[in-house]
Amino acid sequence: MSSSQLAGRTVARVGFGAMQLERLHDDRPAAVALLRRALDLGVDHVDTAEFYGNGFVNDVIREAAGDDVLIATKVGADPDPGGPIPLRLAQRPEELRASVEDNLRTLGTERVALVNLRRAELRPGLLAEGDQLVDVDDQLAVLTALRDEGKIGAIGLSSVGLDTLRRALPAGIACVQNAYSLVARDDEEMLRLCEAEDIAWVPFFPLGGAFPGLPKVTDEPAVQAAAAALDVTPAQIGLAWLLHHAPNVHLIPGTASVEHLEANIAAGSVVLDAETLAALDAVPSRSLDAALG
16 A cells, blocks of 8 residues: 655555544444554555544544554534534634544543644535634634644644635644535635645545535446456546556545445555546546535
8 A cells, every 4th residue: 555644644544534433332342353453554644533433533542543543533523413414513713622532532632633623614614604604714723722732733624615626734733624526626726725835635425425415426337347357446546547647646535334444444445447447537526516414
């Protein structure tokens, strides 16, 4: 598996997105075993959030992951069990600080390597409104203060527009997490800016289809043809294309299945030749404008 820089460290380009571990809430040993299997396969970058399972996922990570694993978490939302969806935005500076402190507590650490600010500027998903529309400079001020205090190692941005990223660059941005896949490439200019600035690009929804009506990478004929030719799955082709597309791409596919985990990590070894890449690059990009809830 190839490696690249993330938050000042060299890590494998296929990491693990831990959100799906909350599906194993009633079988904690299985959750711990799954994460340990990921680490055994070479994963050394785990993406999490305090609001994944109301701290359950972070607690599993605390048990299963050692100090050699780069833990990235995110702030900007809190659990909302009684709401229409179990999540509400928490964008104000005092909420961001509280969320970082909550992550430190449930991860059982005094410092987390990377904190991504989920700005909620872009679809798909929740959009900030009302008192949750907070100037990015005010948000970065509290995150840089936390970095100066030694509580976080690096700052990232998520669900963010190009203009906001440009404004944030002087703060020292290590990572951008936006929805991006073969079938949803609206942020191509932002990806290339990140590449030029040595900022890791960590796409979520890397196979599209996150919500009803959104296109799925695995439905594309070019993807299915490439998978058949290489004797791999369409999902592995979609992940492999991302790794071939730019050297600063890191993947964090998530799952609650060991079999699926192993397939995701194996995608990091799939080699796409120039002809296959050209066929995949020709797949049209479509809109990600979908609401959540």
